[in-house]
Amino acid sequence: MPFEADLPEAIDVSALNGALREAAPQDILAAALATAPGRTAMVSSFGAESAVLLHMLSRLDARTPVLFLDTGQLFAQTLDYRKALARQLGLTDVRDLRPAYADLALHDPKADLYRTDTAACCAVRKVAPLNVALRNFDAWITGRKRFHGGDRMHLPVVERSDGKVKFNPLAAWGKIELDAYVAEHALPAHPLVQAGYASLGCWPCTKPTQEGSDVRSGRWAGSEKTECGIHTLRRGPDPTGEDVGGGI
Structure with a gap:
């Protein structure tokens, strides 16, 4: 069911989630692209597990916009991987x-805001840029998975987020399914995976994952923070001084 003009609220998210709850990731992804033709984007970190969903997207429509948050504090290996993987998969609109x-200049002139306020740092470097980019879309696709734990344990396949529809095609997949897909399609791993990074973000706030720990335990290690903010509901002004509404 495609969106009516500029009216994503017309989508019955509960019904859509119910219909796709047991569907294969490829079918969920296809449904996302069909729901809002030309108005759907994928958000990808080009991180440790990103190749799976990006490969699926390349098989369905390699022209789909892929939004990559280059925070200015990513590992150099992530930037190299983003270029190489996009080229290999034939993605034409990253x-x-x-x-x-x-x-x-106003909030992080010395590039050290992460030392005192990681939430504010993420808001400036991730949330605000994505808020702006998503104004051009009615739906977006993420690579989140329930096995990552925390707030993601009860992740729906389809949800509503600030008036947009958000799809999580890999919600039900675990490491076994991911590894099997990577092996089947000979997908290249992020170069830092072999160094023990099971989840990757900005270099100041990401450490190798300890054996036996949760996949995302290396993110903001030692703090209670588990999400950067792009997937949590936010209201009121952000650190940039703009009212970002209900969050993304």
Whole structure:
């Protein structure tokens, strides 16, 4: 069921989630693209597990916009991997989203905000740029999975987020399914995976994952923070001074 003009609220998210709850990731992804033709984007970190969903997308429509948050504090290996993987998969519309220079000058002029306020750092470098980019879309696709734990344990396949529809095609997949898909399609691993990074974000806030720990335990290690903010509901003004509404 495609969106009516500029009216994503017309979608019955509960019914759509129910219909797709047991569907294969490829079918969920196809449904996402069909729900809002030309108005759907994938958000990808090009991280440790990203190749799976990006490969599925390349098989369905390699022209789909892929939004990549280049925070200015990513590992160099991630930037290299983003270029190499996009080229290998034939993705033709990967968009690099960067924080606004004015926001950095005002809120993080020394690039050390992460030392004192990781939430504010993520808001400037991730949430604000993505808020702006998503204004052009009615639906978006993420690579989140329930086995990552935390708030993701009860992740629906389809949900509503700030008036948009968000799809999580890999919600039900675990490491076994991911590894099997990677092996079947000979997908290249992120170069830092062999160094023990099971989940990757910005270099100041990401450490190798300890054996036996949760996949995302290396993210903001030692703090209670588990999400950067792009998947949590936010209301009111963000650190950039803009009212971002209900969050993304």
